[in-house]
Amino acid sequence: MSKYMVNLKINNTAIQVEEGTSILDAAKLLNFKIPTLCNHPDLSVAGNCRVCVVEVKGARLLAASCATPVSEGMEVNTNSEKVRIARKHIIELLLSEHNVDCTKCFKNGHCELQELASEYRFGDHIFIDLVKDRDKLRDISSPSISRDASKCIRCQRCVRTCDELQSVSALAVINKGDHQTISTFLNKPLNDVVCTNCGQCINRCPTGALYERNYMEEVWNAIYDPNKFVVVETAPATRVALGEDLGIDTGKRVTGKMVSALRKMGFNKVLDTDFTADLTIMEEGTELLTRLKRAIVDKDETVKLPLMTSCSPGWVKFQEHMYPELIDNLSSCKSPQQMFGALAKTYYADKINIKAENMVVVSIMPCTAKKFECNRSEMRDSGFKDVDYVLTTRELAMMIKQAGIEFDKLEDESYDSILGESTGAAVIFGTTGGVMEAALRTAYEIITGHEVPFTNLNIQPVRGMEGVKEASIKIKNTLPDWNFLEGVELKVAVAHGLANAKQLMEVVKSGKATYHFIEVMGCPGGCIGGGGQPIPTSAEIRKRRAEAIYAEDMGKTIRKSHENPEVVEVYKEYLTNPLGHKSHELLHTHYKVRKRY
Amino acid sequence: MEQKPLKKIDIIFGWDDKCTPIQVVEKTIKKTAENIILDMIDSGLKGRGGAGFPTGLKWKFCRNEDSDIKYVICNADEGEPGTFKDREILDKVPEKIFAGMTICGYVIGAREGYIYIRGEYNFMLKTLQQKIDLFNQQLHDLKVDFRVYLRSGSGAYVCGEESALFESMEGKRGEPRNKPPYPTVAGYNSKPTVINNVETLVYTSEICRMGPEQFKALGTSDSRGSKVFSVSGDTPIAGIYELELGMPLKDFVEEFGDGDSKAIQVGGASGHCVPRKKFNDTIIGFEGIPTGGSMMIFNSSRSMYNVLHDYLEFFTEESCGQCTPCRIGCQQLLKGIEAVKKGERPPTYLDDLKRLTATMKIAAKCGLGQSVANPFTSIVDNFREEIIY
Numbered sequence: 013m014s015k016y017m018v019n020l021k022i023n024n025t026a027i028q029v030e031e032g033t034s035i036l037d038a039a040k041l042l043n044f045k046i047p048t049l050c051n052h053p054d055l056s057v058a059g060n061c062r063v064c065v066v067e068v069k070g071a072r073l074l075a076a077s078c079a080t081p082v083s084e085g086m087e088v089n090t091n092s093e094k095v096r097i098a099r100k101h102i103i104e105l106l107l108s109e110h111n112v113d114c115t116k117c118f119k120n121g122h123c124e125l126q127e128l129a130s131e132y133r134f135g136d137h138i139f140i141d142l143v144k145d146r147d148k149l150r151d152i153s154s155p156s157i158s159r160d161a162s163k164c165i166r167c168q169r170c171v172r173t174c175d176e177l178q179s180v181s182a183l184a185v186i187n188k189g190d191h192q193t194i195s196t197f198l199n200k201p202l203n204d205v206v207c208t209n210c211g212q213c214i215n216r217c218p219t220g221a222l223y224e225r226n227y228m229e230e231v232w233n234a235i236y237d238p239n240k241f242v243v244v245e246t247a248p249a250t251r252v253a254l255g256e257d258l259g260i261d262t263g264k265r266v267t268g269k270m271v272s273a274l275r276k277m278g279f280n281k282v283l284d285t286d287f288t289a290d291l292t293i294m295e296e297g298t299e300l301l302t303r304l305k306r307a308i309v310d311k312d313e314t315v316k317l318p319l320m321t322s323c324s325p326g327w328v329k330f331q332e333h334m335y336p337e338l339i340d341n342l343s344s345c346k347s348p349q350q351m352f353g354a355l356a357k358t359y360y361a362d363k364i365n366i367k368a369e370n371m372v373v374v375s376i377m378p379c380t381a382k383k384f385e386c387n388r389s390e391m392r393d394s395g396f397k398d399v400d401y402v403l404t405t406r407e408l409a410m411m412i413k414q415a416g417i418e419f420d421k422l423e424d425e426s427y428d429s430i431l432g433e434s435t436g437a438a439v440i441f442g443t444t445g446g447v448m449e450a451a452l453r454t455a456y457e458i459i460t461g462h463e464v465p466f467t468n469l470n471i472q473p474v475r476g477m478e479g480v481k482e483a484s485i486k487i488k489n490t491l492p493d494w495n496f497l498e499g500v501e502l503k504v505a506v507a508h509g510l511a512n513a514k515q516l517m518e519v520v521k522s523g524k525a526t527y528h529f530i531e532v533m534g535c536p537g538g539c540i541g542g543g544g545q546p547i548p549t550s551a552e553i554r555k556r557r558a559e560a561i562y563a564e565d566m567g568k569t570i571r572k573s574h575e576n577p578e579v580v581e582v583y584k585e586y587l588t589n590p591l592g593h594k595s596h597e598l599l600h601t602h603y604k605v606r607k608r609y
Numbered sequence: 610m611e612q613k614p615l616k617k618i619d620i621i622f623g624w625d626d627k628c629t630p631i632q633v634v635e636k637t638i639k640k641t642a643e644n645i646i647l648d649m650i651d652s653g654l655k656g657r658g659g660a661g662f663p664t665g666l667k668w669k670f671c672r673n674e675d676s677d678i679k680y681v682i683c684n685a686d687e688g689e690p691g692t693f694k695d696r697e698i699l700d701k702v703p704e705k706i707f708a709g710m711t712i713c714g715y716v717i718g719a720r721e722g723y724i725y726i727r728g729e730y731n732f733m734l735k736t737l738q739q740k741i742d743l744f745n746q747q748l749h750d751l752k753v754d755f756r757v758y759l760r761s762g763s764g765a766y767v768c769g770e771e772s773a774l775f776e777s778m779e780g781k782r783g784e785p786r787n788k789p790p791y792p793t794v795a796g797y798n799s800k801p802t803v804i805n806n807v808e809t810l811v812y813t814s815e816i817c818r819m820g821p822e823q824f825k826a827l828g829t830s831d832s833r834g835s836k837v838f839s840v841s842g843d844t845p846i847a848g849i850y851e852l853e854l855g856m857p858l859k860d861f862v863e864e865f866g867d868g869d870s871k872a873i874q875v876g877g878a879s880g881h882c883v884p885r886k887k888f889n890d891t892i893i894g895f896e897g898i899p900t901g902g903s904m905m906i907f908n909s910s911r912s913m914y915n916v917l918h919d920y921l922e923f924f925t926e927e928s929c930g931q932c933t934p935c936r937i938g939c940q941q942l943l944k945g946i947e948a949v950k951k952g953e954r955p956p957t958y959l960d961d962l963k964r965l966t967a968t969m970k971i972a973a974k975c976g977l978g979q980s981v982a983n984p985f986t987s988i989v990d991n992f993r994e995e996i997i998y
Contacts, residue, residue: 057787058931059787059932059974060931060932060933060974061932061933062932062933062934062972062973062974063933065971065972072971073971073972073979074971074972076787076974079787080787080789081789094971097964097967097968098934098968098971098972101934101938101964101965101968101972102933102934102968102972105933105934105937105938105941105965106933106937108937108941109936109937109940138961139937139941139945140941140944140945140948142937142940142941142944165933166930166931166933166936168931185782185930185931187930188765188767188926188927188928188929188930189924189925189926189927189928189929189930189936189939190925190926190928190930190936190939190940191926191930192928192929192930192931192936
C-alpha cells in the first residue's frame with residue numbers, strides 16, 4: 013500500500029510527512045526537540061507520561077505528540093504558553109512522586125528525569141513530596157538487578173520491555189490510582205520470580221528505579237588486597253560499546269584502550285573471554301557433531317535435536333522457566349565466562365604458579381544475567397567460585413573514571429598471554445548470529461576439510477537484526493570420518509531477544525521444525541544489546557556496535573576458532589580433546605527446571 | 610437562553626403492550642439503515658452518558674467503516690458517584706436496551722452486542738442473562754442475525770471510559786487508550802464499535818417506536834428529549850426521575866430540595882457544583898450544565914470541604930494511574946486542600962492547585978483526569994472560605 017503524504021505546520025514551519033507519522037517524529041525531522049519519558053524507540057507507544065504534549069490549533073486538549081498521528085492541515089505548536097505550563101506541571105508532578113536522591117543515585121548523570129529537571133531549572137517545588145517509605149521500596153534480592161520503587165515514575169517502559177521484547181512479563185503494573193505501581197508476581201522478590209536477569213529493563217529505565225547490582229567496591233577491594241591475584245576477562249561485546257560511556261563515538265572499537273585501562277587499574281592479568289569463546293566452539297561444535305552422529309548413524313531416538321546454544325544466561329534461565337521440556341536440547345557447554353573461570357583457577361593457576369584460593373576472577377560483561385550465572389551453585393568446578401565478580405560495561409566505565417584514567421588518551425595495549433589469544437570467530441559471539449557463524453566455520457571445516465562456502469568466511473544469512481533468521485548449508489565432499497553427513501542439509505536458526513526465542517521455541521515444540529542447531533541470545537541484537545551495555549540503546553546503536561564487531565573480526569589474522577594457537581595448546585597440554593574427561597569436569601554443566609510461579 | 614419548565618416524563622420506563630421491544634425491532638429493521646440513521650439524527654438524540662455525542666452520527670461513522678466484524682457495546686459500567694439510573698433500567702426494562710442494541714447492530718452491520726455491566730451489579734447477572742436468552746431466542750425466531758452477550762466488570766471506575774472498557778473486555782488492565790483511533794474506527798478487539806450508554810440505547814429503541822417527532826418535541830434545540838435523573842442527597846424524595854431537558858436548576862431545586870439547598874453537584878463527582886446564587890441562571894442541558902444524570906443536593910449543614918475532599922479521595926483511588934497529570938495530580942489536589950486546611954500552605958496555594966487542574970483538564974489522557982477540574986474549580990471558586998477555614 014502506498015503511503016499518502018500529509019502536509020502540516022509545526023511551529024509555523026511547513027512539512028510534508030507520511031501518513032501515520034507521529035507529531036513527535038515529524039517535529040524531529042524539523043529539528044524541534046520535544047521531551048519524552050515514556051517513549052522508547054524499541055517499544056510500543058504508551059502516551060502515558062504526557063511530557064510530550066503539544067498544542068494543536070483548534071483542539072480542546074493538548075495532544076501527546078508520541079501518540080498522535082499527523083493530519084492534513086494540522087498546525088502544531090511545541091512550545092506555546094499552554095504547552096510550557098503543562099510540561100512544567102508534569103515534570104514537577106513527577107518530581108513530587110520521585111525520590112529525588114540524585115547525588116547518591118546510581119543513575120546520577122544518566123537520568124532522563126534529572127535531565128528534564130535541569131533543563132527547566134525549577135526553584136522551589138510547588139508540590140507536596142509524595143514519596144512514602146523511601147527506604148522500604150528497594151529490592152536487592154537479585155544478584156543481577158536492583159529495583160528502587162521510590163525512583164519509579166510509572167512510565168512502564170520496563171513493563172513493555174519485559175513483555176514486548178522478552179515475553180517474560182516478570183514486571184507488570186498492579187493496583188490503580190495512588191497505589192498503582194510496578195510489581196513482580198505477588199510482589200515477590202525479583203530473585204524469586206520468572207525474571208531472567210537480562211537487564212533489558214535497566215537499559216530502558218529513564219530513572220534510577222532499575223539498575224544493576226554493582227560489585228565495584230568488591231572488585232576494588234580485591235585489587236587493593238596484596239594477597240589476591242586478580243585476573244580480569246573481557247567479553248566480546250564490551251570492547252565495541254565501552255567507549256560510549258567514556259566520551260567516544262558509538263561504534264568505535266576500544267579493545268586496546270580497554271586493556272590498557274584495566275592494567276592501569278591494577279588487575280594482575282588482563283585476559284580475554286574471547287579465548288574461551290573459541291574453546292566453546294570446539295566443545296559445542298563437537299557436541300553438535302556427536303549428537304548428529306548418534307541420531308543419524310546410531311539411530312538413537314533419545315538424542316535431543318536441535319542442539320541449542322547455552323552462552324546466554326538470560327536465555328538459559330528463560331528456558332529453565334518456560335520450556336523445561338526442551339531443557340535437554342541446551343548444549344551442556346558452560347558459557348565462555350564460566351569456562352574461563354573454571355580454567356583460570358585450575359590450568360592457568362597451575363601454569364603461573366598461583367594458588368587458586370588466592371586468585372580472584374573478575375569478568376567484564378555486557379550482561380547482567382552473568383552476575384546471576386556466576387553465582388549458580390553449578391559454577392564451582394574449580395573447587396572455588398569459578399568467577400568471583402561480574403562487572404557490566406557500565407560499571408567498568410565508572411571505575412575507569414574513578415581511577416582518574418583519561419580513557420581517550422590511552423595507547424592501545426594487548427592482552428596478556430596465555431588465555432588472551434582469540435580469533436575473529438570469538439569476537440562475533442558478541443552479536444546475534446555470531447556463535448552460529450563461528451560454529452559453522454569450524455564444524456564445516458572439520459567435516460569436509462574445506463572452509464565454509466561463503467565469501468571471506470562471512471556467513472551473511474545468519475547476520476543482521478531480523479528477529480528469527482534461518483539458514484542451511486548442504487554438506488558436500490565429507491572427510492571419511494563424517495561420511496554419514498554427506499549430502500545432509502544442515503539447517504540452523506538464530507533468534508535474539510526472548511520474544512523471538514519464544515516464537516522459535518513454539519515452532520520447535522510443535523515438532524514442525526527441522527533444525528539441527530539453534531542459536532539464541534537473550535538480548536535484542538545479542539550481547540552488543542546486552543543489559544549491561546551503555547545506555548541509551550536503540551536499533552541504530554545496536555547496528556553500529558554490530559558493525560564494529562564484524563570489523564574487529566575482519567581485522568583478525570585468525571578467524572576460525574580451531575586455529576586459535578592457545579586453544580590448540582590447552583587441548584594438548586591439559587584437556588586432551590573436546591568432550592574429553594577434563595572438559596566434562598570443567599567446561600560442561602547441567603540445568604534445572606524452574607517454576608514459572 | 611431557551612428553557613423549559615420542569616416536567617416529568619414517562620418514556621424510559623413506560624411499556625407499550627402493542628409495541629414491545631422485540632416488536633420495535635421487527636418493525637424497524639424493515640427500514641433501511643440510512644433511514645434509521647436519519648431518524649436518529651433528526652431526533653437530536655445525544656449520548657446520555659455525559660459527553661453528549663450525537664448518537665445518529667456515531668452510528669453513521671461506524672456504518673461507514675469497512676469491516677466484516679463490528680460490535681455494539683452497551684456501557685452499563687455505571688460508576689459515577691450519585692448515578693443509579695442504569696441499574697433501574699437494567700432491572701425494569703432491559704428488553705428496551707437489547708432492542709436498541711439490535712437496531713444499532715442492524716444499522717452498522719454488527720452481529721454481536723455486549724452489555725458491559727459494572728461489577729457491583731453482579732447480583733442481577735442471573736435474571737439479566739435469562740432475559741437476554743429469551744430475547745436472543747426471539748431474535749433467532751425472527752431470523753435476525755444478532756445476539757446479545759453479557760460481560761461483567763470488576764469495579765474500576767475508569768472502565769466506564771470507553772477505551773478502558775474495551776481493554777477490560779479484552780482481558781487486559783482497564784486503562785484508557787490513546788485517541789485517535791476512536792471506537793467507531795477501532796474499538797473492541799480493534800474493530801469498529803459503537804458504544805452507547807444504557808439510557809441512550811433505550812432512547813434509540815423508543816425513537817424507533819414512537820418516531821423522532823415525539824422525542825424532539827421535548828427539550829430545547831441543543832438538548833432534545835428527556836433524560837433520567839438520579840436524585841440524591843438532602844432531598845425528601847430521593848429517587849429516579851425522567852425529566853424534560855432544558856429546565857432551570859431553580860425548578861429542580863424547588864421540586865426536589867429540602868428548602869435549605871445550598872449547592873447542587875450536577876453530573877456526579879466529575880461534574881460541576883452549582884451554588885445557590887446560580888440556581889436561577891443555570892440550565893440543565895448541553896447548553897448549560899450537562900449531566901450523566903447524577904444530581905446531588907447539599908443543604909447548609911454540609912461542609913463543602915468534606916464534599917470536595919471525598920471527591921478527591923475518590924479520584925485519587927480511581928485514577929487508573931497510567932498518566933502523570935491524573936495519577937499524581939489527584940494526589941496533589943487532595944494533599945493540597947488538606948495542607949491549606951491545616952494551615953501548612955497559604956490560602957493562595959489553592960490558586961496554584963487551580964492552575965494544576967487547568968493542566969489536568971487539557972493534558973490528562975482521558976476524561977477522568979480531564980474532569981477533575983470541574984468539581985475542584987467549581988467548589989473552590991464558590992466555597993473558598995469553606996476550604997480554607
